[in-house]
Amino acid sequence: MASNEAVVRIRNLVKRYGELVAVDHLSLDIAPGEVFGLLGPNGSGKTTTINCILQLLSYDHGEIELFGQPMRPTSYQLKRRIGVVPQEVAVFDELTVRENVDSFCALYVRDRARRRELVDAAIDFVGLQKFEDFRPKKLSGGLLRRLNIACGIAHRPELIIMDEPTVAVDPQSRESILSGIERLNAEGTTVIYTSHYMEEVERLCSRIMIMDHGRSVASGTADELKGMIGTGEKVSVEVGEMDEATLERVRSLPHVRSAEVDAGMLRVQCASGAHNLADVLGVLAENGLSYGRVLSEPPTLNDVFLEITGRALRDEA
Structure with missing residues (x-):
């Protein structure tokens, strides 16, 4: 693959479930070495898009290429170059930490000596050396997440898809996971990252796409996305009491959208x-x-997300 060729290339992807259009003529390119943030509310089409990329779902229309080659259900050589860290922890309860990582690595690497090196490196990478003889039921939520990541990266994939890897973990485990992703990326790994934690996305992702109703509704860097909306800074001032006339003067200022005293x-x-x-x-x-x-707070990625996708609650389905 040429160094400037997209790792992921999607053109006019359409996936329907009966009358529901889950992905609606989606196109995107992900360059080598990017951490690409894929965001969207529940039901926006993120998971469907990922499953189409992995060929876990058939789709109605479109083209998907990975590493410059068409992706097909039988493209096993391409699939060996991909790692997946699913949102739901997917490990074997009856196996130890080491046995779990080895089992997933064995799907891609047959040579036992080489696999031993890779398993050692993956366990060391996520900091599970002290727990490698533990079974999953004895691990905390944060340790389970780190095991989940070790299983997904042990074979040293060039592209890693991470779906909400820090859900329900403690701050220390979250920081360990985020630092690990940054190290992977520094080593040249391309990452597709989904999360509802906007501060993580802003920290990690070089480029972001927001999906809604199966379409791309905005894309760019975090700063570019912030520039797309009219939201500016939030100003908070400790005033004690304020008369209504002064409050109305504040509201009448040129760039003020709302002002309240609470x-x-x-x-x-x-x-x-x-x-x-x-x-x-x-x-x-x-x-x-x-x-x-x-206090003056600049606009955040969360402000962008809510401005673009709306503030109404979304159903999970």
């Missing part, structure tokens, strides 16, 4: 603007109001 805090949601904080504080000064703590 428990002595003035909370202002702004559109993009260069002097939002100064403008708000200027109104307070002009009206003789003193203030305490001041």
Whole structure:
């Protein structure tokens, strides 16, 4: 594969379940060495897209290429170059940590000596050396997640698909997992990453696509996505009490979208603007109001996600 050739190339992918269009003419390219964030609310088509990439689902229309070659159900040489870390922990309860990692690695590597090296490296990579003789039922949730990752990466895949790898883990395990993904990427591994934790996506992903209703609704870097929406900074000012006239003056400022006082805090949601904080504080000064703590928060990826996909609850199905 040429160094500039896409690791994943999808063109006009369509997947239907009866009358439901789960993936609707989706196209994307993922370059070598990217950590590509695939985001979307429940039912947006993320999992269906991943299953089509892996050829676990047939699809109605479109083309999928991996490493410059057409991906087919029988493309076993391509599949050996892929690792999958599913959202649900998928390990064998009757096997130890080492036996689990070895079993998954054996699907790709037959040579026992080579496999032993790879298993050792995978266990060391996720920090499970002290637990390699434990069975899964004796592991905490965070250790189970790390075992799940070790099983997916032991054969040293060039492309790793990680589906919510940090769900329901403690902060220490989360940091270990995220640092591990960064190390994998630094070694040249391409990663497809799905998560509902936007701070993780913003930390890890070089490029992000937001899906909704089976389509790509936005894509780019985190900064590019933030620039697509009208949301600017959130300004919070400790004001004690504020009269209605002054509050209305704040609301009338050019870039203010909303302003409310709650428990002595003035909370202002702004559109993009260069002097939002100064403008708000200027109104307070002009009206003789003193203030305490001041906080200005730039827009987050979570703001982008909610702005683009909406704030209404989504069903799980």
